[in-house]
Amino acid sequence: MSYFRSAEFRLAAALLALASLAAGCAVASSGGMYFGRVAPPEGQVMRYVTGDEIESLDPQVGTGQPDARVYEALYEGLVEYGPKDSLPIPAIAEELPKVNADSSELVFHLRKNARWSNGEPITAKDFVYTFQRGLSPKLASRNAYLAYYIKYSEAYNTGGSFLRDTKTNKFLAEKDVSPDAAKEAEAATDKPPAHEDFAPDTPFHQFMHEPARLVLSGDDAARKAQLEANPNIKAAIDAKELEVVPVEAKDIGVEAVDDYTLRVTLRQGAPFFLGLMAHQFFRAIPHGPIEKYGPKWTEPQNIVTSGPFRLKERILYDRTVVEKDPMYWDAGVVRLNRIIFYPVKDNNTIMNLYKVGEIDAFLNHTVPPGWIDHMRPLKDYMYTPENGTDYYDFNCRSGPFTDKRLRKAFNMAIDKETFAKWRKTVTPLTGFVPVGIFPRYPNPKGDDFNPERARQLMAEAGYPVTKNGDGDFVCEKFPVSEVEVIYNPPSSNKDIAVFLQAQWKKHLGITVPLREMEFRTFLQVRANGDYKGIARDAWGGDYMDPFTFLNLFYKGAENGSGWHDDKYDAILDEANRATTEEERYRLFAKAEAYMLEEQPVIPLDTPTVNWMKKPYVKGMYPNPLTLHPWKFVYIEYDQAKWDQGIPQMAE
């Protein structure tokens, strides 16, 4: 009895009461139309959480999406992502470029009034510098591969060389060596000239349209193999008849025809390339400060920017503040005076900041899964299908899953409809390219949920699935010790792995062990294929075209499964040469169907963009890439004009 009178007990009771009261209030106060407090900040200031701290203010260094959103304020490229559909809109280019028939050459006409934040004009030469610098091996940009479609840029970035005949001073062409290339070149001469004259012809332009030069690889092993395959060339180099000329910045397919005309020549037809050019890697960066200050050019006292905002302040892990730049060519449109980007990693912390009204909007995938049901009816919850795909890799390099039948069986044993219902926000996916993103793309279907057929395939592969006394499936022969599902934190990834594990247990009688790995360890293990069987994977598209997904398996690109196939590559090559979108998409779908038949991955779902913004934030839309051109965003102080739900996308 005395215990209940003790101070300890009374204190504990009081604290418990307080905590339960607090929890009760938290739910009650969000029962309104919006989550938490709604009070627009004074003076057209936007406070945004963009995720983890960005790596750098140099758009060719930072690779993440958080970085991309800051770059959208500070830098502008030839084109910009559209605010609603993420498709390219003109930016420093006056209008979308003129593109030749096979989409291998783009001519941009620049605005005459585009200026750097120091008032100097932005010209075509600045873009030539931007592209050349981004591709220089010395910078070692992790995004350089995005620009590899530009002619000779891969050779430049990877230290490749041309071969020059010392007698004739001519460069060796691919067609001189490979019969395939010769055939192709011949075929090309039959056709009308592939380039149209959107800009005057120049010696550089002629160089770009010479037969493709042979490139000697910059990688020692690859170069050796190349020379061994062509002993004539090796002998000629040794006899000094051929001179090895390293590919230089000036050789890549970017040309300032005049101060305001930029011509970009690609090594192949690439209709998607324009969509890629809004990417941070292609945004204008200043020549002078970079040469002068090296990596310190992004310090506030040195930095020069090209976008609608300029840098005011940056404190790592605290805030990056940008303010409206009066030098910006379209400054009249910009209504925000200032944007404060807060780096916050923890989702609960972000939600807390949003609830009390310390921030006005935040990044994608922040609302914790358990909160979705509560948030979805609110008027400040934004969602739309995402330009991404969630899947699991099979290790096609080694282990039991080198057997295609097993891959198909494990895929068919997963009920993706139920999976999507359980995940709440996603759309089930049997294919690889997301659904609902590319309206004219005929998404092929992969195998449906079919546990019967899955068990049949298991039996064919030598692992019969039988029923035990309790009516549960068992598969005694399957070597469970040789497989494992690996995934990385956070715990939502674990929940998905557990779901898949339960499906396989239920339908195939196999309990696949799960293993969680720290993020960077996981990345390395997956990239090297050092995992036993199955690995979590996901991909967010770089641009709005199915190729950003299909490209993952193109020409032995480094995908987690290790799967690649020459036939698949050939279909994609054909597709990118197609002249109409319809034909191109048809061939893409053919390639995707071919890949799905091989089943290197378990497709799971098309994720959903989900984030929140206060109703007074206008000009910001849920779009497939969750990249927002800040010049259109503003704070509305007139309550009558606030957004009541997802803003009108048709406006």
Add this chain to the structure above:
Amino acid sequence: MLRFIVRRLLIMVPTVLVIITLTWGLIRLAPGNFYSSEKNIPAAIVKNIRAKYGLDQHWTVQYGRVMARLFGFQYVPARDAEGKEVVGDDGQLVMKTEWHPYPDFGDSLKFEGKSVNQIIADTLPISATVGLLAYLLALVVGLAAGTAAALRQNSKLDYASMALAMLGISIPNFVLGPLLVLVFSLTLYWLPPARWGGFPSWSLVMPVLTLSALYMAYIARLTRSGMLEVLRADYVRTARAKGLSERQVVFRHVMRGGLLPVISFSGPALAYLIVGTVVVEQVFALPGLGNYFLNANFNRDEPVIIGIVAFLSIAILVFNLLVDIAYALIDPRIRY
């Protein structure tokens, strides 16, 4: 005394070197790289990156570079009068060795162009502010509560303060922090739920409270038990017998002896408060040293990890030395 201090300082040098060597080795053993991301990078680009940061050199060269930096040597591109990098006749950058009278940990790998020294200089004040305020709060409240409890042993006051102290010790700060946020931010809208608002600002209240709870509780309990022991000591009875007032007995005699455990606790605690803010800095998203340290480990940012480990190990060793000196000053029985 002086000999003791000099000897301790000399031992610190090999200690720090061993710590750094072990840290460096552990970073190299950890799988993954600072440049890896969800999107796989082509091998040729990885090669460029490794060449840029000297990761393709022999490990002895890389280790030597880390050690040289610790002693203030840096191998950097030469610059002309205008600050431009000098390019030699072979087209390569001209490099030169520089020396500073302090360790120079180089630039962060993750945050290009940010020097580790600058990062430490920027973030230490934030961690130190939160840490010191928490320590002061813990000291004032802890000492008061502990002393009061000891002087009124077995009273309601004693029970209440010791119960609170037990609570402070039992509730981990990653629970206490969010609980405070729930009440004071999300429900009452009184205080900001996270972020650094400068000094002084309301944003300090909850991090400081959260951080100090444990120390407050420890100090209260240490003070109470220390004082209780001394209150029964012969020299306290003598002091009372001399006819000193109760106030004089408590402040001049009891406290001096009773505080020794608190002091020996304070050294590591103070050092730990700068390191130990990792959790609190995460909960409240503060841009402090602990936050950097944690993220540098996730990012495999070798120069930042090494810089912060070196800094912290030196700080802890120095604090321990200071405690030993303080011991000798307070307790006349201790001699070195």
